[in-house]
Amino acid sequence: MSATETAIASAEAHSAHNYHPLPVVVASAEGAWMTDVEGRRYLDLLAGYSALNFGHGNRRLIDAAKAQLERVTLTSRAFHHDRFADFCTRLAELCSMEMVLPMNTGAEAVETAVKTARKWGYRVKGVPDGMAKIIVASDNFHGRTTTIISFSTDPEARADYGPYTPGFEIVPYGDLTALREAMTENTVAVLIEPIQGEAGVLVPPAGYLPGVRELTRERNVLFIADEIQSGLGRTGKTFACEHEGVVPDMYVLGKALGGGVVPVSAVVSSADILGVFKPGEHGSTFGGNPLACAVALEVIAMLRTGEYQERAAELGDHLHRELGLLAGGGAVEAVRGRGLWAGVDIAPALGTGREISERLMEERVLVKDTHGSTIRIAPPLVISKEDLDWGLDRLRTVLSS
Ligand SMILES: *Cc1c(COP(=O)(O)O)cnc(C)c1O
Numbered sequence: 001m002s003a004t005e006t007a008i009a010s011a012e013a014h015s016a017h018n019y020h021p022l023p024v025v026v027a028s029a030e031g032a033w034m035t036d037v038e039g040r041r042y043l044d045l046l047a048g049y050s051a052l053n054f055g056h057g058n059r060r061l062i063d064a065a066k067a068q069l070e071r072v073t074l075t076s077r078a079f080h081h082d083r084f085a086d087f088c089t090r091l092a093e094l095c096s097m098e099m100v101l102p103m104n105t106g107a108e109a110v111e112t113a114v115k116t117a118r119k120w121g122y123r124v125k126g127v128p129d130g131m132a133k134i135i136v137a138s139d140n141f142h143g144r145t146t147t148i149i150s151f152s153t154d155p156e157a158r159a160d161y162g163p164y165t166p167g168f169e170i171v172p173y174g175d176l177t178a179l180r181e182a183m184t185e186n187t188v189a190v191l192i193e194p195i196q197g198e199a200g201v202l203v204p205p206a207g208y209l210p211g212v213r214e215l216t217r218e219r220n221v222l223f224i225a226d227e228i229q230s231g232l233g234r235t236g237k238t239f240a241c242e243h244e245g246v247v248p249d250m251y252v253l254g255k256a257l258g259g260g261v262v263p264v265s266a267v268v269s270s271a272d273i274l275g276v277f278k279p280g281e282h283g284s285t286f287g288g289n290p291l292a293c294a295v296a297l298e299v300i301a302m303l304r305t306g307e308y309q310e311r312a313a314e315l316g317d318h319l320h321r322e323l324g325l326l327a328g329g330g331a332v333e334a335v336r337g338r339g340l341w342a343g344v345d346i347a348p349a350l351g352t353g354r355e356i357s358e359r360l361m362e363e364r365v366l367v368k369d370t371h372g373s374t375i376r377i378a379p380p381l382v383i384s385k386e387d388l389d390w391g392l393d394r395l396r397t398v399l400s401s
Pocket residue numbers: 049104105106107108110141142143144193197198226227228229230254255
């Protein structure tokens with residue numbers, strides 16, 4: 001057996017089968033490239049679902065992590081540490097908000113947003129105890145906890161995990177009328193992705209996000225934007241909401257915030273909203289730890305210059321122009337997205353998204369299917385134009401064979 005086959009066989013024997021990875025075993029990576037255990041190089045067009053916006057082994061991020069590793073890595077929130085205040089201040093600044101509540105994974109940050117909205121609903125808005133409702137969108141992806149999958153519409157994510165957490169109302173994504181009709185005086189929040197990533201990089205109709213903003217403001221309801229995948233440069237702006245000139249009440253961040261080095265997530269909002277928490281009412285052992293703060297501080301510093309956002313916008317225009325040409329040819333049925341982020345619907349006759357991904361892997365390009373015949377393209381924002389073009393060439397080869 002090859003080194004690849006051996007590694008996959010033993011992973012399959014000893015790990016739960018909750019994933020179905022492509023048959024490639026990565027041993028090292030740099031920038032937009034990964035090298036497998038047999039020395040083959042692959043172009044990474046997934047970037048850890050946008051956790052690797054700054055590329056693999058980014059020098060600044062690795063140096064920041066190494067320096068912090070030598071000083072202090074964990075204090076728990078029982079004590080202050082000397083990176084915490086800077087992290088919260090800088091992140092709040094980047095978001096033009098006031099307060100930060102740090103967690104680790106995206107799902108924990110979404111859970112935090114749900115808890116914040118409910119507590120705000122009872123303490124500030126005056127919703128009767130136990131009656132708070134949060135409106136979410138169909139085809140959402142907000143994570144994998146029991147509460148979060150309770151309001152998923154994806155049977156795969158949800159089946160067999162009941163009893164489900166009540167208190168959520170699902171309306172069609174992009175539909176303002178349905179949203180208006182679903183609102184009652186007990187609605188405390190609307191939680192949506194400004195672009196739905198896992199659903200296939202679905203961009204809502206123009207005017208939807210401003211409409212959500214207007215409705216939520218009118219009805220004294222919190223607008224929570226899950227920018228875990230869409231945020232921090234991916235779409236050509238710091239936040240996907242910015243494309244529509246919208247400022248939500250709360251950002252939920254994760255993925256790229258940890259620079260692909262450590263899991264870092266956060267809820268970022270105003271003082272009257274995050275101010276609802278008192279000591280002991282919410283927390284996390286690892287949330288806001290010194291290593292996480294050191295890496296995230298470097299991420300924030302990189303985003304502050306705007307150069308990564310600009311790069312994502314420019315290369316993204318190029319990506320969408322090239323994909324648009326493919327869409328005219330019959331092999332591709334639709335292309336969606338913004339910036340360096342695209343959902344590509346392949347003509348089903350050519351194969352499932354999985355089969356296309358496997359064929360791309362043979363051409364040394366790594367992507368991941370989302371649903372059915374859709375593949376997602378989300379390279380690290382540091383990818384060179386030449387490498388991106390090379391990847392697009394491989395895609396053309398696969399689609400024409
Ligand atoms: C990935 C993702 C999450 C969950 O993040 P985890 O770190 O995997 O828990 C939540 N929301 C969105 C939009 C995501 O893309």
